Amino acid sequence: MSRTIDYGNLMHRAMRGVIQNVLSDIQKAGQLPGTHHFFIAFDTQHPDVEIADWLSDRYPGEMTIVIQHWFADLEVTDDGFSITLNFGNAPEPLYIPYDAIKTFVDPSVEFGLRFETQPHADDDGDEAEAPMDEMVEPVEDAPRKPAEVVSLDKFRK
Template sequence: MTTTIDYGNLMHRAMRGLIQEVLTDVQKKGLPGEHHFFITFDTMHPDVEIADWLSDRYPGEMTVVIQHWFDNLDVTDEGFTITLNFGDNPETLYIPYDAIKTFVDPSVEFGLRFETQNEDDTTEEVAEAPMDEMVEPEEDKAPKEAEVVSLDQFRK
């Protein structure tokens, strides 16, 4: 039995589940309204499947856009397969959720960013914020002390 609750990994799984749920809805019903996604992923992740020319062109990471044209979206518990058009050249990609670095829906200013703490630490930090507030955490700052707020100021 562990002595602490691993909130980082719990949040990681929850946010990956959110992405899975959103993509499952899109698979069934299509993209609603103006929604569209920018998904950045690690092209070097061992389970990513993309054409060799794409991994040569985008070593390290790649951002795909799911918006006007996509086909064959197949969402599973581990990741998703999708066919996208690259300059009139349709390519099928498999992207596991663990390879995703960012998931952004700019139509509603929603974004998730998954960051590895360091190479020795397997946990990840998840940031959720409107796109204009997505900034890198400042590790040099000391932790902020708790602040007590009186609820009287909110009462009518």
């Protein structure tokens, strides 16, 4: 038994459990309720992530997926989830372990989770990476700007 209670790791598991429960409900229903949609950023270099080579080449460190209108084959397990998403009219299967997730945001209800790591000393005194989790709280006092549609032609030369 360790000499301390690892609250960071306990929170890490609990917050990932929230994601698992939400995705399990979506899997059972076959669709997202109402206006809910998710932005999920994850570490593409995590050893258990499974994505197409062209996606890992294009996003060598982090990638954000959007689960909203079209998705297929959502399968939720205790360790992660698999899903097929559309990338430029090409369906691509993905597997994302919960440990690879960096952020999970549902902007329709201003809810988000961010997972970070920070160095800490382990039992031997050596530094190791420990999870540092926090909820992303909405900023109530921030003025809201209306959405702006930007044409990509604006950035082409």
